[in-house]
Amino acid sequence: MNFEKFTDRARGFIQNAEQAAKSRQHQRITTEHLLKVLLDDEEGLAASLIAAAGGSHKRALEFTESALRKQPEVQGTSQFYLDRPLAEVFDEAQQLAEKAGDSYVTAERLLLTLALDAKSVAGKVLADAGVTAQKLNSAIND
DSSP states (O other): OOGGGBOHHHHHHHHHHHHHHHHTTOSEEOHHHHHHHHHTOTTOHHHHHHHHTTOOHHHHHHHHHHHHHTSOOOSSOOOOEEOHHHHHHHHHHHHHHHHTTOSSBOHHHHHHHHHHOTTSHHHHHHHHTTOOHHHHHHHHHO
16 A cells, blocks of 8 residues: 555544554554544544435444444553554555546545445444445545
């Protein structure tokens, strides 16, 4: 994956996900951390897209918080690593952007990729909140 192919805003969300993991003393940076920072966005990007896709931002946030509370805390470590499913999300987002003819991966594309990944915790959270990848993609395109 080439982070130079991500917009500044998308890279900001990725950095915020790392900070979210560190602040919670989680050693792994996961899809849940990325979803959490997308849901917490002050500009409401994810919230408005989820609503337009027929889902519940509030439920997604509640489910994400619940998933994050289940992660183990690690005391006294300075090593953090990217969870494999999150690395796959970044790769998939880049591939989707290229297929769509986009030069850069946007925050919207990151959210869509999370929704497409039914195996990840974030993908399950979005599905449980009433978000399907197809409806989310339509909302993004609108």
